[in-house]
Amino acid sequence: MTGIAKTPEPPYYAVIFASERTEGEKGYGIMADEMVELASAQKGFLGIESARDKDLGITISYWDSLESIKIWKEHSAHRAAQHKGKTEWYQKFSLRVCKVERHSFFEM
Template sequence: MNGFAKTPEPPYYAVIFSSQRSEDVAGYGEMAEKMVALASKQTGFLGVESARDEGLGITVSYWDSLESIKKWKENSAHKVAQEKGKSTWYQNYAIRVCKVERQSFFEM
């Protein structure tokens, strides 16, 4: 995941996933990569951006509709990852769903 997601002109939706991981992160990286690959094949997926430091991680995925977000949340493989996150990988997390109404970019 390098650079900014190539999103269309608004409106579209963003799912912001903020997390603090636990000390047990065995298998986390592999699952995260698998989820990005799987999400990118889902109808309505527009892109993803992610950043993490030692304490806080933020991943923003972009979607064309609320229905696409709902279908991703209900994806069976994604549900397995969600449960593993709750039971093992995360101390806590927050999910926020937003409608993007305006965007601008700066490039050199």
């Protein structure tokens, strides 16, 4: 998935993950692709947007409910990726969960 996610009418939820990586690939790209594919198949998943430069990465996933977010957080493969993130891939990260109450979309 690339580009801007086309989400339904609000309300829905956004999980904003911002990170600074450690040096080296260490399998990160493959795991990131696998997590997007797996998340996309989860009940309640609405879309994803992601961008990364050499210093900062930001990924926003969209979900229909807090329950869907909780189930994804606890998914065994996602938990394994979270562990690798803390031990190998990230110098630091933040995670924010927000309720989207309004949105607009423009396309030329």
